[in-house]
Amino acid sequence: MRVLVLLVLGIGVAAQAETAPGVVDQCAVCHGPDGISRWGEIPNISGLPEVVVANALYDFRGSTRPCRRPACVAEATCPDLDMCSIAKPLSDAEIDVIARYYATQPFSVSVAEFDMALAVQGADLHAAQCEECHSGGGSDPVDEASILRGQNIEYLRNAFSDYRSGDRLGEAAMLERLRSLSDDDVEALLNFYASPMN
Ligand code: HEC
Ligand code: HEC
Structure with missing residues (x-):
C-alpha cells in the first residue's frame, strides 16, 4: 500500500513539473521557446540540473554573478534586459518552480564549428x-x-x-x-x- 501511495505522489510531482509555469514565457524570448537559445552568448537552459538553474537565479537576483546584456539587445531583437533585472522580482518559490521546470526538459546540443x-x-x-x-x-x-x-x-x-x-x-x-x-x-x-x- 505504501509503495502505491509513493508511486502516485511521484507521478503527481512529475506531471506538475512538466507544465510550463507562466513566468517562463518571458524567458523564451532570449533562451528560446524550448530553452534552446539561438544566440551564442545566451545559454541553453533546458535540461540543466535543477540546482544549477536555481543557484544561477539566486546569484543573478543578488547581483553576485555578472549579468551581460546580450548582443540581441543592441540589435533590438530581444528586450533591453539582463539577468540581474530579470531575476530581481522573482520570489524563492518562483525560482524553485522555474528550476524544476527546466530540469525536466531535455537538453539540446548546439552545433558549433570546432578544430x-x-x-x-x-x-x-x-x-x-x-x-x-x-x-x-x-x-x-x-x-x-x-x-x-x-x-x-x-x-x-x-x-x-x-x-x-x-x-x-x-x-x-x-x-x-x-x-x-x-x-x-x-x-x-x-x-x-x-x-x-x-
Ligand atoms: C534579454 C535576454 C534574456 C532573457 C529575457 C532571459 N535571459 Fe537568462 N540569460 C541571458 C544571458 C545573456 C545569460 C548569460 C549571462 C552572462 O553570461 O553574463 C543568461 C543566463 C541565464 C542562466 C544561467 C545558466 C547557467 O548555465 O548558469 C539561467 C539559469 C537563466 N539565464 C535563466 C533565465 C530565466 C529563468 C529567464 C526568465 C525568467 C531568463 N533567463 C530570461 C539572457 C536572458
Ligand atoms: C570539484 C568539482 C568540480 C571540478 C573539479 C570542476 N568543476 Fe566546473 N563546476 C562544478 C559545479 C558544481 C558547477 C556548477 C556551479 C553552479 O551551479 O553555479 C560547475 C560549473 C562549471 C561551469 C559553468 C557552467 C554553466 O552552466 O555556467 C564551467 C564552464 C565549468 N564548471 C568548467 C569546468 C572545467 C573546464 C573544469 C576542469 C578544468 C571544471 N569545471 C572542474 C564543479 C567542478
Whole structure:
C-alpha cells in the first residue's frame, strides 16, 4: 500500500513539473521557446540540473554573478534586459518552480564549428582535470555541475573568463584548476565542448 501511495505522489510531482509555469514565457524570448537559445552568448537552459538553474537565479537576483546584456539587445531583437533585472522580482518559490521546470526538459546540443586537433587536446585536459565533477565528458546532468558539452560556446567562453577573473564564485577546487590553465588550454577545452559526442 505504501509503495502505491509513493508511486502516485511521484507521478503527481512529475506531471506538475512538466507544465510550463507562466513566468517562463518571458524567458523564451532570449533562451528560446524550448530553452534552446539561438544566440551564442545566451545559454541553453533546458535540461540543466535543477540546482544549477536555481543557484544561477539566486546569484543573478543578488547581483553576485555578472549579468551581460546580450548582443540581441543592441540589435533590438530581444528586450533591453539582463539577468540581474530579470531575476530581481522573482520570489524563492518562483525560482524553485522555474528550476524544476527546466530540469525536466531535455537538453539540446548546439552545433558549433570546432578544430579537431584542439578538441583532442581538450578531451585530455577534461579527463585529467574536470571529468571527476563534470562526468560523461561534461554532458551528464546527474552530477549537478551543469552541462558543458554542447552548450553555446560564446556563453562558455564568458563563464571561463568570469571564473578566472574572480567575477563569478564557484567551488574552490574548480577555481584553482581553471586559474592554472593557460589561454591555449581554455581554447582546447572550448573546442572539446563544441565537438559532437561520438
Ligand atoms: C534579454 C535576454 C534574456 C532573457 C529575457 C532571459 N535571459 Fe537568462 N540569460 C541571458 C544571458 C545573456 C545569460 C548569460 C549571462 C552572462 O553570461 O553574463 C543568461 C543566463 C541565464 C542562466 C544561467 C545558466 C547557467 O548555465 O548558469 C539561467 C539559469 C537563466 N539565464 C535563466 C533565465 C530565466 C529563468 C529567464 C526568465 C525568467 C531568463 N533567463 C530570461 C539572457 C536572458
Ligand atoms: C570539484 C568539482 C568540480 C571540478 C573539479 C570542476 N568543476 Fe566546473 N563546476 C562544478 C559545479 C558544481 C558547477 C556548477 C556551479 C553552479 O551551479 O553555479 C560547475 C560549473 C562549471 C561551469 C559553468 C557552467 C554553466 O552552466 O555556467 C564551467 C564552464 C565549468 N564548471 C568548467 C569546468 C572545467 C573546464 C573544469 C576542469 C578544468 C571544471 N569545471 C572542474 C564543479 C567542478
